[in-house]
Amino acid sequence: MIFQKRVTYMHIPAGSSLIGQINYDGEIQFFGEMHGDGNVQGHLQIGADGHWKGDINAARLTIEGKVHGNITVHEQLTLTESAVVRGNIMAPAISIQRGAVINGQLTMGKPRTVALLELQKSEELHNPTKQAAITAN
Numbered sequence: 001m002i003f004q005k006r007v008t009y010m011h012i013p014a015g016s017s018l019i020g021q022i023n024y025d026g027e028i029q030f031f032g033e034m035h036g037d038g039n040v041q042g043h044l045q046i047g048a049d050g051h052w053k054g055d056i057n058a059a060r061l062t063i064e065g066k067v068h069g070n071i072t073v074h075e076q077l078t079l080t081e082s083a084v085v086r087g088n089i090m091a092p093a094i095s096i097q098r099g100a101v102i103n104g105q106l107t108m109g110k111p112r113t114v115a116l117l118e119l120q121k122s123e124e125l126h127n128p129t130k131q132a133a134i135t136a137n
Contacts (some may be wrong), residue, residue: 008042014049037069048082055087074110
C-alpha cells in the first residue's frame with residue numbers, strides 16, 4: 001500500500017496501524033503504529049505513543065516515541081526525553097534531551113555531503129595513485 005496525500009497537515013491518532021509507505025509533502029503528527037518507510041518533505045512528529053518500524057527520510061523530525069529503522073533528516077532532528085531509536089541516524093543538526101536512547105550510528109552533516117565524503121574515501125582506499133595525487137595537492 002502506498003499512501004499519498006496532497007494536503008499540508010495530517011494527524012494519525014493513537015490506536016491507528018499503518019502498513020506500507022508514506023510519501024507526504026507537509027506536516028504529520030503520528031501517534032499510531034507504522035510498519036514501512038516514510039518520505040516526508042515537511043515535519044514529521046512521532047508522538048510518545050508512536051511506534052515506527054521502517055526507515056524515515058524527512059526534512060524535520062521530532063521523536064517522542066520509538067523508531068526502529070534508519071533515519072535521514074535534511075534540516076533538524078529533535079529527540080525528546082522519551083525517544084527510543086534503534087537504527088542509524090544522519091542529520092545536519094540534532095537536539096537530544098537527557099533520557100533519549102539511541103542504539104545505532106550517529107552521523108552529523110548534510111546527508112548528500114556525508115555520502116560524497118564516504119564515496120571519496122572509498123575511492124581513495126581502492127586507488128592508491130589517486131590518493132597520492134590528492135595528498136600531493
